[in-house]
Amino acid sequence: MTDARSIQVDPRDYRLDGRLARRIWRLAKPYWSDPKHWKSWALMAFGILIGPAWAYYNFWAAQVGAEQANALVSKNPEEWHRIFWLLFLLGIGRWLYGVILGLLNTLMQMQWYRWMTQWIVKRYLAHKTYYDIAMRDDIDNPDERIQDNVLPFIDAVLSFPTKVLGTILGLTTNVVLLSQVNSRMTTFVVVYSSISMVVQTAVYWPLIRKNFDAVAAAADFRFGLLRVRDNAETIAFFRGENMEESQVSDRLDRVIRNKMNIYYYNLKTGFITQFIGSVWTIAPLFMIYPLYFGGKIEYGTIALAMTAADGLRSALLSLDDYIPFFAGIAPKTVRLAQIVERFDAMDAQIARHSEQITIKRGDSIELDNVSFQTPGGEQQLAQKVSLTLKPGESMIIVGQTGVGKSSMLRSMAGLWVRGTGTMTMPPEDDTMFVPQKPYMMLGNLRAQLLYPHGRSDMTDDELQAVLEKVCLPNLIEKSGGLDADRDWSKVLSLGEQQRVSFARILISKPKYVFLDESTSAVDIPTEARLYKALIETGATFVSVGHRETILRFHDRALRLLVGGGWEIIDSRTIEPTLVQPLGASRVASEPVSPTDSGVSATNCG
Numbered sequence: 001m002t003d004a005r006s007i008q009v010d011p012r013d014y015r016l017d018g019r020l021a022r023r024i025w026r027l028a029k030p031y032w033s034d035p036k037h038w039k040s041w042a043l044m045a046f047g048i049l050i051g052p053a054w055a056y057y058n059f060w061a062a063q064v065g066a067e068q069a070n071a072l073v074s075k076n077p078e079e080w081h082r083i084f085w086l087l088f089l090l091g092i093g094r095w096l097y098g099v100i101l102g103l104l105n106t107l108m109q110m111q112w113y114r115w116m117t118q119w120i121v122k123r124y125l126a127h128k129t130y131y132d133i134a135m136r137d138d139i140d141n142p143d144e145r146i147q148d149n150v151l152p153f154i155d156a157v158l159s160f161p162t163k164v165l166g167t168i169l170g171l172t173t174n175v176v177l178l179s180q181v182n183s184r185m186t187t188f189v190v191v192y193s194s195i196s197m198v199v200q201t202a203v204y205w206p207l208i209r210k211n212f213d214a215v216a217a218a219a220d221f222r223f224g225l226l227r228v229r230d231n232a233e234t235i236a237f238f239r240g241e242n243m244e245e246s247q248v249s250d251r252l253d254r255v256i257r258n259k260m261n262i263y264y265y266n267l268k269t270g271f272i273t274q275f276i277g278s279v280w281t282i283a284p285l286f287m288i289y290p291l292y293f294g295g296k297i298e299y300g301t302i303a304l305a306m307t308a309a310d311g312l313r314s315a316l317l318s319l320d321d322y323i324p325f326f327a328g329i330a331p332k333t334v335r336l337a338q339i340v341e342r343f344d345a346m347d348a349q350i351a352r353h354s355e356q357i358t359i360k361r362g363d364s365i366e367l368d369n370v371s372f373q374t375p376g377g378e379q380q381l382a383q384k385v386s387l388t389l390k391p392g393e394s395m396i397i398v399g400q401t402g403v404g405k406s407s408m409l410r411s412m413a414g415l416w417v418r419g420t421g422t423m424t425m426p427p428e429d430d431t432m433f434v435p436q437k438p439y440m441m442l443g444n445l446r447a448q449l450l451y452p453h454g455r456s457d458m459t460d461d462e463l464q465a466v467l468e469k470v471c472l473p474n475l476i477e478k479s480g481g482l483d484a485d486r487d488w489s490k491v492l493s494l495g496e497q498q499r500v501s502f503a504r505i506l507i508s509k510p511k512y513v514f515l516d517e518s519t520s521a522v523d524i525p526t527e528a529r530l531y532k533a534l535i536e537t538g539a540t541f542v543s544v545g546h547r548e549t550i551l552r553f554h555d556r557a558l559r560l561l562v563g564g565g566w567e568i569i570d571s572r573t574i575e576p577t578l579v580q581p582l583g584a585s586r587v588a589s590e591p592v593s594p595t596d597s598g599v600s601a602t603n604c605g
């Protein structure tokens, strides 16, 4: 996950143009083009169709209101009471309309929200895209994008058709109403509102960028806090609290600066909006009252005209609203679209097979002219590697630090796909990759041991026997049983976690195992025990390691050279300095039997 500040911003993302419209369409289309979502279409159609009825209702209510005012002036209590109860019922109808529309909208929103979030998460996890994003570091805070942006996007898009319909109906009904009273006033409202629309558009334009920056700053602040949680122990060791406090305050300052920026901007523009509104409240009065004093209209018509003029103005002003509306949703849309565009790019890359290592499935490990690259293509690693590893064989990858040993394992696991050539790999279900820092899932000790498949018919005694083989004879007892639930990544030392990883191998019995410095945190006798147990399973395995002591457990070594070269050598006769000198623990130069590790069962740890 990366800091939003380090991401290059495309200035085109700040515009409200066809590109934004296409992005909205790209995000909305998958849901709305699926016939399975007919219910949402039905709800949407209902919401739209009820609009004209609602407009007519308001049209009629305005006329009834005028009749009531006339009944008041002509001192007609029966008529006044009749209209009063009618208006009371109309009020209930208005309330019911609001409730029904709110319910329909929420139902539609939740259906789409669930679907869209699941759709994005599915694509995020497919083809290991989450890993690609994390490695390339070009999409900041993907989790925040998924969690925070989907609902506001949906909310905005769903409200859009009703908003447009509301504007159209508001314009037509109020023009009809107002022109019944005075056509001059209709012209005034239209001209006045058009001018105000132009002014407001100019005023709101800069807000798009400000909103954008505010969203990125908030995501950044969250990221800063998350870093502290994720690295709590390291920070505590380094006593880095002061530095962390300053980085968090720094991010918080940015959030506040952006919020204040928007606030001051709204305050300034608020004066303009306020001025436009004030002129409006006075101006129509000067046009309507002379008509009344001249006996040209009845008293109730004043209220009717004012309601219609106000309705027409708000319909026209709602046009102004489209700019702030799009300015508000643009950042969220762009942040979501960027992540979906990355999914699309990933799919396209896979479909094209371009610059991508082809992976075939077979019963051995075979590299045919494979050249490896880092995920973004920044670095060429080992070039044109060809080798075969038959079932039961083992190989260690050695070479200078940073030369690309772990990367080769990542490519074999299908995590890094960039490069050329063809790699034959065993079926995924037959393989297990063991990283240096094991993953401890949430759950009890049994779940840790059975990870990743989570199923096994092994009894508790059998699990205990496995733990003894990996030098953890007391783990169950000291943890409070196999069903004890702890934060295992914290309560187990790294060496213990690495031994749990080996227990997982012995439990799952994969045919192929790939180990990336998986014994770096255990002592040499324990390492020997672990490799001995691995060899006994008969698995084919490939290790990456720095310690010369593990060379002897492998049939051969692939030595990677700086500049992309490589060579295959006999791992038992390799010059230890080609791996990494270990000082006192030099290995004997004569070949050693892999099963003769030189340690006894009691020699663990």
Ligand SMILES: Nc1ncnc2c1ncn2[C@@H]1O[C@H](COP(=O)(O)OP(=O)(O)OP(=O)(O)O)[C@@H](O)[C@H]1O
Pocket: 134, 135, 136, 374, 375, 376, 378, 379, 381, 399, 400, 401, 402, 403, 404, 405, 406, 407, 408
């Ligand atoms: N996500 C990444 N994006 C771009 N380059 C990367 C990424 N991860 C690693 N690299 C680069 O790829 C090169 C090979 O890294 P790799 O981890 O494979 O080396 P290594 O030989 O295993 O190193 P070490 O022995 O230190 O563990 C390094 O130069 C490293 O900086």
